Amino acid sequence: MDGESRPSFVLAGAKPHYNPDRPGQVEHIFLDLNLDLQQQQCWGTCQIRLNPIVPGLAQLTLDAVNQQIKGVWINDQAQAYSYTGEQLEITLSHPPTPGQAITIKIDYHLDHPERGLYFVLPDEHYPQKPTQAWTQGEDEDSRFWFPCFDYPGQLATSEIRVRVPQPFMAISNGELRGVEDQGDHKIYHWYQPQVHPTYLMTLAVGEFTELQDSWQGKPVTYYVTPGREADGKRTMGKTPQMIEFFSQKYGYAYPYPKYAQVCVDDFIFGGMENTSTTLLTDRCLLDERAALDNRNSESLVAHELCHQWFGDLVVIKHWSHAWIKEGMASYSEIMWTEQEYGADEAAYYRLGEIRNYLHEDGSRYRRPIVTHVYREAIELYDRHLYEKGACVYHMIRAELGEELFWKAIQTFVQANAHKTVETIDLLRAIETSTGRNLLPLFDQYVFRGGHPEYKVAYKWDSKSKLAVLTVTQTQASKEGTSPLDRNLFDLSIPLGFGFVADSGEVTSQTLSVRIHEPEQSFYIPLSQKPQFISFDVGNHTLKTVTLEYPLPELKAQLKQDADPLSRINAAKALAKKGGLEAVIALAQGLETDPFWGVRVEIAKQLGTIKLDQALHGLALGLQDSDARVRRACVEAITSFKSTEAYQLIKTIAIHGDASYLVEAAALRGIGEIAAAKPGDKPKPKKVFKILETALEERSGWNEVVRAGVIGGLGALKELPEAVDLVLDYTQLGIPQPLHLAAIRTLGTLGKSQTPELLERILNRLQHLSTESFFLTQIATITALSQMDNPQALSLLRTMAEQCLDGRVKRAADEGVTKVQKAIGNGQALKTVQDDLTDLKRQNQKLLSRLEQLEAQTKANHDSDPRTPESENTPNDPP
Numbered sequence: 001m002d003g004e005s006r007p008s009f010v011l012a013g014a015k016p017h018y019n020p021d022r023p024g025q026v027e028h029i030f031l032d033l034n035l036d037l038q039q040q041q042c043w044g045t046c047q048i049r050l051n052p053i054v055p056g057l058a059q060l061t062l063d064a065v066n067q068q069i070k071g072v073w074i075n076d077q078a079q080a081y082s083y084t085g086e087q088l089e090i091t092l093s094h095p096p097t098p099g100q101a102i103t104i105k106i107d108y109h110l111d112h113p114e115r116g117l118y119f120v121l122p123d124e125h126y127p128q129k130p131t132q133a134w135t136q137g138e139d140e141d142s143r144f145w146f147p148c149f150d151y152p153g154q155l156a157t158s159e160i161r162v163r164v165p166q167p168f169m170a171i172s173n174g175e176l177r178g179v180e181d182q183g184d185h186k187i188y189h190w191y192q193p194q195v196h197p198t199y200l201m202t203l204a205v206g207e208f209t210e211l212q213d214s215w216q217g218k219p220v221t222y223y224v225t226p227g228r229e230a231d232g233k234r235t236m237g238k239t240p241q242m243i244e245f246f247s248q249k250y251g252y253a254y255p256y257p258k259y260a261q262v263c264v265d266d267f268i269f270g271g272m273e274n275t276s277t278t279l280l281t282d283r284c285l286l287d288e289r290a291a292l293d294n295r296n297s298e299s300l301v302a303h304e305l306c307h308q309w310f311g312d313l314v315v316i317k318h319w320s321h322a323w324i325k326e327g328m329a330s331y332s333e334i335m336w337t338e339q340e341y342g343a344d345e346a347a348y349y350r351l352g353e354i355r356n357y358l359h360e361d362g363s364r365y366r367r368p369i370v371t372h373v374y375r376e377a378i379e380l381y382d383r384h385l386y387e388k389g390a391c392v393y394h395m396i397r398a399e400l401g402e403e404l405f406w407k408a409i410q411t412f413v414q415a416n417a418h419k420t421v422e423t424i425d426l427l428r429a430i431e432t433s434t435g436r437n438l439l440p441l442f443d444q445y446v447f448r449g450g451h452p453e454y455k456v457a458y459k460w461d462s463k464s465k466l467a468v469l470t471v472t473q474t475q476a477s478k479e480g481t482s483p484l485d486r487n488l489f490d491l492s493i494p495l496g497f498g499f500v501a502d503s504g505e506v507t508s509q510t511l512s513v514r515i516h517e518p519e520q521s522f523y524i525p526l527s528q529k530p531q532f533i534s535f536d537v538g539n540h541t542l543k544t545v546t547l548e549y550p551l552p553e554l555k556a557q558l559k560q561d562a563d564p565l566s567r568i569n570a571a572k573a574l575a576k577k578g579g580l581e582a583v584i585a586l587a588q589g590l591e592t593d594p595f596w597g598v599r600v601e602i603a604k605q606l607g608t609i610k611l612d613q614a615l616h617g618l619a620l621g622l623q624d625s626d627a628r629v630r631r632a633c634v635e636a637i638t639s640f641k642s643t644e645a646y647q648l649i650k651t652i653a654i655h656g657d658a659s660y661l662v663e664a665a666a667l668r669g670i671g672e673i674a675a676a677k678p679g680d681k682p683k684p685k686k687v688f689k690i691l692e693t694a695l696e697e698r699s700g701w702n703e704v705v706r707a708g709v710i711g712g713l714g715a716l717k718e719l720p721e722a723v724d725l726v727l728d729y730t731q732l733g734i735p736q737p738l739h740l741a742a743i744r745t746l747g748t749l750g751k752s753q754t755p756e757l758l759e760r761i762l763n764r765l766q767h768l769s770t771e772s773f774f775l776t777q778i779a780t781i782t783a784l785s786q787m788d789n790p791q792a793l794s795l796l797r798t799m800a801e802q803c804l805d806g807r808v809k810r811a812a813d814e815g816v817t818k819v820q821k822a823i824g825n826g827q828a829l830k831t832v833q834d835d836l837t838d839l840k841r842q843n844q845k846l847l848s849r850l851e852q853l854e855a856q857t858k859a860n861h862d863s864d865p866r867t868p869e870s871e872n873t874p875n876d877p878p
């Protein structure tokens with residue numbers, strides 16, 4: 001997609017965001033709470049010790065959403081206050097003295113909180129569900145469970161004392177000061193001795209087994225629901241080695257009194273790095289079979305642990321700089337992969353991150369990594385922030401070299417421990433420790449969107465013994481005067497020339513060239529003709545590249561280049577050339593490449609060439625010892641959509657594989673093949689029977705296999721019985737991962753569907769769109785966004801307006817754009833609709849503003865005879 005047609009990151013209603021003014025420094029937060037899990041109630045006091053900065057302070061504004069405020073005291077003196085439902089304004093009876101800390105005490109009550117603090121309970125549909133309560137503060141949701149100055153610029157120590165009914169236990173930040181037994185209740189008292197922001201304060205309550213481990217005498221604990229102990233150890237057991245690894249790499253020993261990981265039910269993220277107490281989704285817990293080819297959970301553990309340094313120890317001052325922590329946490333997944341599994345695995349992991357970013361950039365939007373213009377901060381938590389951020393860290397490493405990179409990172413961590421940072425602080429730490437000014441790199445990759453897209457042509461001039469490379473920056477625009485206007489990148493790129501001796505020994509010669517023009521040719525004298533050419537040796541630069549080399553050079557590169565990413569690029573270029581010779585080279589690579597990641601990519605490429613020899617090569621790949629390669633082969637074979645392809649994967653679909661994922665791919669695959677060949681073998685009805693049986697018999701870890709079956713049924717959308725079966729699985733009571741998979745599949749089923757079946761699908765989606773659970777909402781939006789009819793559009797609009805979660809709102813808005821495009825609405829109509837949406841939003845804002853004012857007037861009458869000086873605070877909408 002080109003720049004003009006790419007949707008904008010900035011949606012209607014977005015505006016610049018800044019931290020508020022700081023009336024004083026928060027020193028300590030103490031929550032003294034009671035929890036009633038069955039009734040979903042929480043009540044108690046919040047005490048904030050604040051050191052005033054401003055002389056003559058008359059008013060304090062705290063964030064507190066949908067709480068019942070019972071009273072406010074300062075240093076035990078009752079204070080007048082007003083409450084808007086979003087903010088608590090305290091009118092101070094005496095102006096405090098700057099430098100002399102005051103204690104603000106707020107008595108409050110939460111009744112069925114809708115965010116911040118979440119209650120999980122069994123119900124008629126899911127009677128086996130555990131009873132739990134857990135919190136999620138990031139980004140601005142702590143204000144839903146306690147009154148606070150809720151932005152990351154304020155760091156304070158904290159303390160949570162909580163009374164919970166037996167037999168539940170409560171886990172929170174820092175060290176356990178004591179547990180008090182009160183008969184049918186227990187009081188847990190946790191104390192966090194190092195400063196941190198409000199969004200990292202946490203509480204997790206439930207029935208857990210505590211698994212104990214340690215690192216250098218500090219407790220390392222894993223909390224799982226009883227019965228999942230082995231899975232817990234299997235999934236989180238490497239934590240002490242990781243703590244050691246990151247302590248070394250970041251040049252700062254793990255700073256907190258303990259490190260706990262709590263696996264909770266229905267978690268709305270993969271994990272959350274609350275200070276010293278990470279919460280993880282229990283979906284990450286691996287059984288033995290899942291551990292075979294699932295590294296995601298290990299990466300998740302590394303990611304959240306890395307945040308204990310990047311995010312918790314060194315805190316971002318404002319969300320716009322969140323890439324500093326999320327980029328590094330994503331990069332820590334690569335670092336840990338390198339440490340544990342080697343350089344090839346790390347490079348391939350990085351390629352996965354690059355592709356995630358490229359996909360978002362190509363299909364969703366392009367934005368600068370650092371921006372403060374958005375509707376809600378949570379919108380920033382995307383592939384630019386995580387994956388592109390990780391790639392930027394990697395480029396800094398490549399630019400500085402191994403030694404200086406770690407010196408710079410360690411300087412940054414040591415200089416900013418227990419402080420807040422912005423992007424400039426990273427640049428300064430690099431400059432202080434290495435003398436290097438990396439602003440040019442940041443300017444190109446952090447402060448503006450995009451990346452270079454290179455096309456590289458090569459030929460050998462045998463007469464003059466010159467290697468001739470022509471490099472084009474295909475992303476550059478023809479208009480504009482400055483390189484920035486023209487979207488040109490100015491980078492130094494290493495070129496490598498590989499020579500293969502008769503003995504088979506490979507040597508190489510490398511030089512760097514500056515690439516800064518739309519098109520440049522390089523004439524490089526060499527003593528002899530190289531066998532292959534590596535553009536961007538090591539592939540450290542975030543880019544795309546299309547190789548236009550002759551066939552022999554590509555074949556030699558696929559076989560001989562030491563860098564797996566270069567071999568993958570060669571495989572791609574070979575597949576693009578097509579033809580029998582390329583297929584033979586690829587099939588050979590699939591059999592012999594030493595690295596599974598390259599074999600996976602070769603399998604994918606073979607799937608793009610519809611020649612019998614490609615299918616035969618893939619058939620051999622089904623015997624690969626690595627499950628990830630077998631899965632790639634099943635998927636590539638599926639794309640042939642032939643009777644022979646069906647025969648190849650049918651056996652796996654019926655008899656299974658050691659890996660859940662391979663089995664799931666085969667079950668999905670037979671559905672897709674049957675759907676593509678209606679008149680041929682296999683008959684869709686026959687495949688439907690196989691899938692129906694599998695759905696009855698193959699439950700198991702996180703429902704991965706049955707989700708594959710649902711995917712296969714999704715392809716058979718012309719069979720009413722397939723549609724009905726998927727609809728059955730969207731009902732409550734179906735295990736959650738399967739329930740969600742079935743909902744998502746309604747999208748495939750509903751696209752270009754007959755009116756009668758479509759009506760059934762839409763009715764179901766309409767019902768699902770009113771569910772309040774985050775994961776159900778996202779699955780419903782995923783389904784609706786794939787459809788092409790006006791009713792899906794209107795359901796998405798309603799969800800965009802009514803759902804509370806910023807991520808849900810954004811997904812629904814983006815879905816609207818997709819469906820509009822699918823329907824083929826005219827631009828004029830879209831504009832009218834957008835205007836209408838804007839008007840509706842403004843109207844809603846005005847209404848809620850009016851309600852606030854009315855409530856405020858009432859509250860003022862109740863508690864405060866004086867009118868507040870100003871109702872405008874920096875957080876108010878204009």
Ligand SMILES: [Zn+2]
Pocket residue numbers: 303307325326329
């Ligand atoms: Zn993260």
